[in-house]
């Protein structure tokens with residue numbers, strides 16, 4: 220089986236999910252080629268073990284993001300039996316467009332891919348797991364942190380192709396730069412605050428804990444809607460981001476069903492809430508009934524002590 | 529020129545979704561609604577109409593029940609309604625092919641849809657349709673307006689939040705925006721009831737669906753987690769941190 224992995228980049232670097240995509244492909248026993256859109260993360264991609272070829276797809280169209288142009292440029296090189304991308308929003312868009320150009324189906328946000336091809340994925344915001352069989356050729360996007368990353372002891376052959384495609388979207392102005400803070404959809408640990416934080420300035424207490432853990436700061440919709448300082452990009456839930464970190468810490472969040480929809484598949488959940496009846500405790504692995512005013516300073520101290528050991 | 533908005537009917541986000549046997553049990557769904565992001569797309573379509581586009585056509589593809597979502601869209605102002613009637617479950621490319629054919633029939637060069645439906649959670653339909661129709665595609669937008677003949681949108685792109693411009697033909701996939709959603713008033717609801725829904729079959733659209741390349745084997749409820757541990761008071765923070773290290777191995 221020919222597998223084409225489309226790499227994900229993080230600025231100019233390779234996003235770690237790319238090695239996880241290779242990990243998932245290896246378990247299927249395919250011959251793996253990585254496509255690097257715009258050549259980003261090329262040398263890192265070539266070091267991922269189990270990859271036979273890395274193709275840098277270059278061209279002016281990769282200077283800014285235009286999913287239609289990018290997918291037109293990538294599709295001629297993505298003719299494999301299985302095309303795999305990350306289930307980030309860019310990954311989903313490219314996957315869908317390439318699938319449509321080829322006239323084949325796409326399955327999004329797989330958490331497991333096995334021979335056959337059999338795909339499991341959460342639907343209805345994680346309330347249901349769907350398992351389906353899909354005929355090849357097909358396109359699949361994989362949820363980050365679902366597979367172990369392939370090691371980086373490989374040495375794949377690198378080639379470059381030039382591709383043109385018309386860019387039709389032009390950027391007028393940047394409103395808020397990505398990358399200054401860790402994004403919740405990429406983080407392995409998330410600490411989120413809700414309306415119980417009282418004031419947006421109190422989120423600095425969450426940031427301090429986040430800095431200790433290398434975590435991202437998220438928020439409930441009530442926090443995003445109530446305070447202008449808390450941008451929608453931080454929102455976790457039904458109408459925000461769906462996240463699957465190893466650890467999710469919810470502070471002053473009641474645990475409404477729409478919030479749970481975005482985070483209940485996290486590996487471990489900690490809840491800090493002053494109300495012992497708050498529904499968030501129903502999904503928490505570790506619940507602490509306390510106010511954040513008491514709990515966060517204690518958490519900071521304990522973590523500093525533990526992590527400096 | 530008209531604006532097309534794609535509306536999907538899904539179980540309301542407050543409704544229970546349960547599995548019976550190995551399939552989602554639709555009869556347990558207490559309320560069906562327009563998928564949340566589609567509501568933002570619809571709101572934007574109404575605003576574009578107010579700024580000069582001739583009409584808003586709402587399109588859905590799905591079983592009989594889903595035509596109610598079109599009536600709900602009419603209640604907030606959609607002018608014409610198209611229901612592509614299909615009872616079977618379709619794969620992504622089949623849905624996209626049908627909706628693309630319906631859009632083509634309306635001649636709309638601006639298409640708005642949700643970034644992700646609340647049932648599939650996929651985000652395949654918009655970008656797929658844009659590729660089939662060869663329209664520009666702007667994903668994850670929170671606002672679209674017209675400025676001097678060009679379309680201006682706020683999108684969450686890979687390099688952050690940005691204001692972009694693009695010309696028709698273009699498809700936009702909607703995120704939650706800042707705009708207040710309009711609610712239907714009594715007059716709107718009365719008018720909507722009288723509106724006809726144009727019901728079309730795949731054949732009417734000249735589409736031969738063929739076989740689905742995806743076969744759903746089963747639906748299941750996510751595995752139950754072991755019951756959580758709950759602690760009273762701030763003194764337990766030390767215990768929890770220790771457990772995160774020793775039991776959970778996450779820090």
Ligand SMILES: Cc1cc2nc3c(=O)[nH]c(=O)nc-3n(C[C@H](O)[C@H](O)[C@H](O)COP(=O)(O)OP(=O)(O)OC[C@H]3O[C@@H](n4cnc5c(N)ncnc54)[C@H](O)[C@@H]3O)c2cc1C
Pocket residue numbers: 412413414415416438439440441442454455456457458459460470471472473474475476477478481491492493494497509510511512541564
């Ligand atoms: C269509 C739709 C989509 C939605 N999408 C989302 C979504 O994507 N994400 C989302 O989050 N919500 C979403 N919601 C909203 C959701 O229903 C809730 O309103 C929201 O999640 C509540 O946020 P909250 O928990 O921060 O606030 P609240 O429900 O007000 O809870 C605040 C909590 O803080 C606790 N608290 C108060 N003071 C303290 C203190 N000093 N220390 C510790 N704890 C304290 C309280 O006990 C309470 O449990 C959606 C709703 C709808 C209808």
Ligand SMILES: Nc1ncnc2c1ncn2[C@@H]1O[C@H](COP(=O)(O)O)[C@@H](O)[C@H]1O
Pocket residue numbers: 534535536537563565566587588589590623627640641642643644645646648649650651652653654
């Ligand atoms: N059957 C359908 N009928 C109408 N619109 C749809 C349909 N399926 C998907 N869409 C639109 O495409 C968006 C994304 O859907 P999905 O790709 O299933 O996540 C939805 O929010 C709708 O706007």
